[in-house]
Amino acid sequence: MMDDIIRKDLEDIKEIVKGDIFTNKKVLVTGGAGFIGSWICDCIIDFGAQVTVVDDLSTGKIKNIEQRIKQVQVRFVQADICTFKSDEKFDFIIHLAGHASPDEYQAHPIETLQTSAVGTFIMAELARKNDAPILFSSTSETYGDTEIIPTPETYWGNVNPIGPRSCYDEGKRFAEAMLMAYRKQYGLDVRVPRIFNSYGPRLREDGLYGRALSRFINQALTKQNITVYGDGKQTRSFCYISDTVTGLLLLATKAEAIGEVVNVGNTQEVTILELAQKIKEITKTESDIVFYPLPKDDPKRRCPDTTKLEKIVAWKPKIELDEGLKKTIKWFAE
Numbered sequence: 186m187m188d189d190i191i192r193k194d195l196e197d198i199k200e201i202v203k204g205d206i207f208t209n210k211k212v213l214v215t216g217g218a219g220f221i222g223s224w225i226c227d228c229i230i231d232f233g234a235q236v237t238v239v240d241d242l243s244t245g246k247i248k249n250i251e252q253r254i255k256q257v258q259v260r261f262v263q264a265d266i267c268t269f270k271s272d273e274k275f276d277f278i279i280h281l282a283g284h285a286s287p288d289e290y291q292a293h294p295i296e297t298l299q300t301s302a303v304g305t306f307i308m309a310e311l312a313r314k315n316d317a318p319i320l321f322s323s324t325s326e327t328y329g330d331t332e333i334i335p336t337p338e339t340y341w342g343n344v345n346p347i348g349p350r351s352c353y354d355e356g357k358r359f360a361e362a363m364l365m366a367y368r369k370q371y372g373l374d375v376r377v378p379r380i381f382n383s384y385g386p387r388l389r390e391d392g393l394y395g396r397a398l399s400r401f402i403n404q405a406l407t408k409q410n411i412t413v414y415g416d417g418k419q420t421r422s423f424c425y426i427s428d429t430v431t432g433l434l435l436l437a438t439k440a441e442a443i444g445e446v447v448n449v450g451n452t453q454e455v456t457i458l459e460l461a462q463k464i465k466e467i468t469k470t471e472s473d474i475v476f477y478p479l480p481k482d483d484p485k486r487r488c489p490d491t492t493k494l495e496k497i498v499a500w501k502p503k504i505e506l507d508e509g510l511k512k513t514i515k516w517f518a519e
């Protein structure tokens with residue numbers, strides 16, 4: 186059974202996104218068992234798409250899509266996208282597979298680079314052979330430790346090419362370059378959202394997979410110390426999942442997004458310490474906030490300029506952090 190919080194959020198997304206272009210279309214979703222991927226699958230299945238999910242379950246969870254893969258129009262293939270082969274005809278490719286959690290991708294730097302580089306090459310080829318549009322999940326990390334806040338798409342980035350985060354950052358930058366090359370050389374319909382920190386139900390909180398926000402919620406709910414890195418003055422701008430998915434699907438459905446790189450994120454910037462305090466307040470936990478060393482090359486500030494998104498899709502993410510946190514905490518508590 187799908188829980189009420191997710192069901193209600195899906196209704197909100199479908200009120201804004203007109204998904205007719207997906208009706209009866211064959212859509213390949215890589216990383217469809219992951220956090221963002223599973224929400225995308227929920228929506229496009231409801232729009233009437235025939236969905237093939239490819240996921241190796243290295244970071245995604247079958248639980249996220251187990252109800253969906255029982256539906257006749259959904260097929261699940263457990264496979265690494267770097268070796269994925271298919272003669273099937275796809276009408277649209279949504280390519281989201283990747284390692285997104287800093288602790289996890291730094292533990293698997295080669296796989297992280299391969300997924301972005303080899304995996305994106307394979308998906309671009311498949312898109313070209315099928316003459317299908319491809320939407321690829323890029324990231325705010327292409328900007329690295331940005332010098333411009335809010336950061337527009339025109340900023341080229343400040344990335345350490347040999348630092349601990351380079352496997353993720355440079356992998357995604359390579360993937361963007363690859364897709365733009367396919368656009369230039371073959372005229373492929375490529376769409377590249379750069380996704381800023383997203384959160385909500387299904388964001389993993391466990392082990393190396395946990396992100397700051399989901400870890401803090403889990404720590405607060407289980408009365409463990411809340412582990413803030415550094416002095417907590419570094420910032421992030423957290424975007425609630427239904428807003429992220431609305432942005433991605435609007436970009437998938439609007440012709441104005443073809444060949445474009447577009448920031449998708451919320452512009453409400455907070456420090457990590459403020460985030461920890463908010464979670465402490467909402468959960469009324471007895472947990473203490475404790476401080477650990479800041480990881481190397483951790484970006485100091487992150488906040489998107491969403492002017493281009495607003496121009497292309499006439500919409501911007503709007504769920505306030507407090508509201509999104511309350512929903513997410515409720516979901517984790519249940």
Ligand code: UDP
Pocket residue numbers: 287382395396397398400412413414415419421457479480483484
């Ligand atoms: N962070 C933290 N405690 C944790 C995990 C992360 O203070 O237990 C910090 C991390 O160093 C970063 C911010 O919180 O400054 C956001 O981390 P997240 O896991 O969301 O990944 P990032 O935005 O760095 O990709």
